[in-house]
Amino acid sequence: MAHTLVIVESPAKAKTIGKFLGRNYTIKPSMGHIRDLPKSQFGVDVEHGFEPHYITIRGKGNIVKELRVAAQKSQRVLLATDPDREGEAIAWHLQHLLELPSGPIRIEFNEITRNAVQEAIKRPREIDQNRVDAQQARRVLDRVVGYRLSPLLWRKVRKGLSAGRVQSVAVRLIVDREREIEAFQPEEYWSLTAWLLAGGDGEAFPAKLFKYLGEDPAIKNEGEMQAILAALEGITYVVTEVKQRERRKNPAAPFTTSTLQQEAYRKLNFTARRTMQVAQQLYEGIDLGGSEGPVGLITYIRTDSTRIASVAQLEARDFLMERFGPDYVPEGLRQFKGRKDIQDAHEAIRPTSVWREPEALKNVLTRDQFRLYNLIWERFVASQMQAAIMDTITVDISAGPCLFRATGSVVKFPGYLRVYQEGSDGEGKEQEQRLPALATGQTLELQSLEPKQHFTQPPPRYTEATLVKTMEELGIGRPSTYAPTIETILERGYVVREQKQFIPTELGRVVVDLLKEHFPDIIDVEFTAQMEQQLDEIEAGKLSWRQVVAEFYEPFTRVLERAEREIGTVELPEEVSEEKCDLCGRNLVVKTGRFGKFLACPGFPECRFTKPLLETIGVNCPQCGGEIVARRTKKGRKFYGCQNYPECNYVSWDKPTNQNCPRCGTRLVEKASRQGVRLLCPSKECGYEEKNQQAK
Incomplete structure (x- = not known):
């Protein structure tokens, strides 16, 4: 039998697939994308049909050499990247870099199990150029906005800012909601x-x-x-x-990417990024030991469909019959209606085998893996049960x-x-x-x-769950974009997260207002949703990707040129504090960075003095009696600690109070929700709780 090289994206995926194929197969990872637009240049030839200029990503040269050697030694090469636009684009770039012939070299599977992989090997297909074009269109559009609009923000507002088709609309949603809250007049x-x-x-x-x-x-x-x-x-x-x-x-439908992120946030307190990282591990394969070895525990994790393969539904019915009896098995196979604008390229997220019950895998999974797998397993099983x-x-x-x-x-x-x-x-x-x-x-x-x-109460601020839900309902972005969008707007300092809610910074407000005035399309919800629909039509072969980019680029360029002339330097309002600069004696001003607010000398760049802005909460430290202050982690999460750190190491994720637990004497903390504020004891052994507190 001819020797075959199979290329996947990650070592974990390679290890899992390697267990399913015989000695005539070599499995190699590409480590994600190997070719992309250059970081230091625009990389798009506007004069020649927006032709992208791709280069090998820095640091990937040795990987490409290794793949070339392996390809030359093999009689056949199969590209087994993920079954979505990004995966198709990676396969296309691999084909070009490795000089692979056209023809059936692409294999695709929705789950990484022995049967799925072996069946895919039997049915290779050609690379889907429409999917590749849809990915190229998104990449070029994002490059046009990022490399043309972001420098304008650097010059007019502040260095290091960025704008994007999806991220800017997400910030607008948060800013608009905050202004609704500020304008709200409560009625008795x-x-x-x-x-x-x-x-x-x-x-x-x-x-x-x-x-x-x-x-x-x-x-x-x-x-x-x-x-x-x-x-x-x-x-x-x-x-x-x-x-x-x-x-x-x-029951609710099985998980899509969006609903998984929402539910993991509600029930597990996972951010969208953390959810996707753990879900990727479960999808690529976990070594179960024994005869099974590495196996993918869930199906592909980037999907907007609630469809379930009939073979999985039949397996679930057998499981329910054995575990719960006939009363819990519905008469027919359950079907769930999806939204009208879904791509429906892959089925919903589900366990690859319902017989792999979470408790049986607890010893081979990390805590995060177990909790997320348990959530996916329970949701799928429930979706197939009687009402x-x-x-x-x-x-x-x-x-x-x-x-x-x-x-x-x-x-x-x-x-x-x-x-x-x-x-x-x-x-x-x-x-x-x-x-x-x-x-x-x-x-x-x-x-x-x-x-x-x-x-009457104002509309609530967005949480990660409600922001993802709203973006999906409005058609902004796609399953793969929600998590990176949220990370970007936090890193840029456009919003901060307090008590799980997004609050816009002054910088976020200024940028949104500027974009609203001069680039209304970029920040328009409907326009952004229409662009996503056009990308879907490119994938369906109904539109030319170059035409879509051209129709966006020409009016965008005219607006950009006018904005360059009309926009003056935007001065962000500064809050002046009573504290003096230790170096030059000026009054320090409040600045906002990616980790929250801090104090800085207004004489920058001549004077570069800065110091933390300690937000006191009127509570004394239970360990040393010092002031408790609010701080932020590197990822922007708020926590509370003693002002005398590092001499005193008291810290708490929840806001401390001056009240002690009547049961054990531990200092009580606050837990806030839309229903109000609960006072509870942080000691797990105690469990004391007061629910009748007024919301703050």
Whole structure:
């Protein structure tokens, strides 16, 4: 049999595939891209159809030599890079650098398992030039924006800034949301809950005011609430209607790249970048030892599809039948509807075998690998299970001019809930509440009335989960771009992350405003989404990539030239502090860097004095009594430590308070969410928690 060289991207992938193929195969990694546009030059020939000038990436010369030698020794070369645009482009560059002939040299598989790899070897295909062109179009468009617009920002605002088709729109979303919050005017409103008894020794149950004088209640102030309370004095509470029904609750679809990043953030506190790093490890292969050896545990991780291969669905049904019994297996194979604009190139993210249960792999996986694999496995298994059935009851209770409504629900059949419950972005979990047996015409006893004052809340700031969700819904970027986009806007100092929420910096606001005024298309959500659609059409063979780039480049160049003339130097407003420069005595000003705010001398570059800006929180250190200050890690994450560091090593991720735990005496910390602020004890052995705190 002829000797075959198979080229993949990474050593981990090479090791896994090598176990599936015989001695007639050599597996070599390219270590990702081996050819790209030059970093120090524009690298695009505008005069000749936007022809890219590719060069071998610095440091990859020895890899190319090694691959050339291996290719010359082999009778056949197969390119097994990832099954997406980037993977297709890497294969195309390898073909050119290694001078491989055209023809069926490309193999593709959605999971790195023995069967999938061996089947792919039998069905090589030609390189898909449309996919390559779509990747080239994205690369050239990003180069045009980055290498033409970023230098303008350097000259007009600050050195080291960058702009991009996707990142600039992401920053705009965060800035626009912050301005909505700042402009928000809270409005007062009131709610009323009646606590009622059905007689006997039962507990009181709550019923909310549902109608007042036949209309939806809009209680705007305490006076209106007092009028309603007065109208209820001495009134009898009578059950007027009881509705019971059975409600089916279907499971969520298997993970796409976006929903995996969102759920890993909600449930595991993983950033998008961390999620993708760990998922890549699970996809490329984990050595399970024994007879299995290295094997890919999940399918390809960059996908926007919820489609599942029928063979995987049938395997899941067999698993469910054995583990849970026939009641948990739906009648037919579950199908999930995807968004209209998805590419649907690959199926959803799932375990390569549902029989590899997470607990059985715990000893061979790292903690992060286990937690993410468990999340993917549970989501997939639940997606193939029978719906949960809830018994719900709605009771209307008449009380003079008021109509109260009580609702309750009980799980009648858990279905998929035995395995998995989907997370939320702070809207609150559905509460189970049992109501006593009630009948129409039954008189109830009032235990108490509970009026509550509320204020309308502004829209919440974006978290990683909600930003990724919004970008996907608006069609901004694609599965592979969410994580690097978030990393870029944090590194550039356009936004900071506090208590898991994105807050724009003054720099971010200035850049967004400048781009809005002079480059409205670059920062326009719809325009960016249309560009993504055009890239999809290039991949489908419906558009020429050079035409798409030309239609963008010509008007962009005209706008750039006008902006160069019209934009003056933008002065970022500086906050002057009371602290003096140790070298020249001037008042230090507050600056913002990639790690947050710091103090610097305004005499720069003559005077380069800087010092940390210590944000005190009015709390004393529990170890030495010094001031607790807020600090940031190199990745921008906020934490709290003692001002006397390194003499005192007290640190906490959560905001400390001046209160001590009533159980164990440990200093309590704050945990914030949309529901408010919880005070809890950081000692895992204690577990003390206070939930009724006002949100800050």
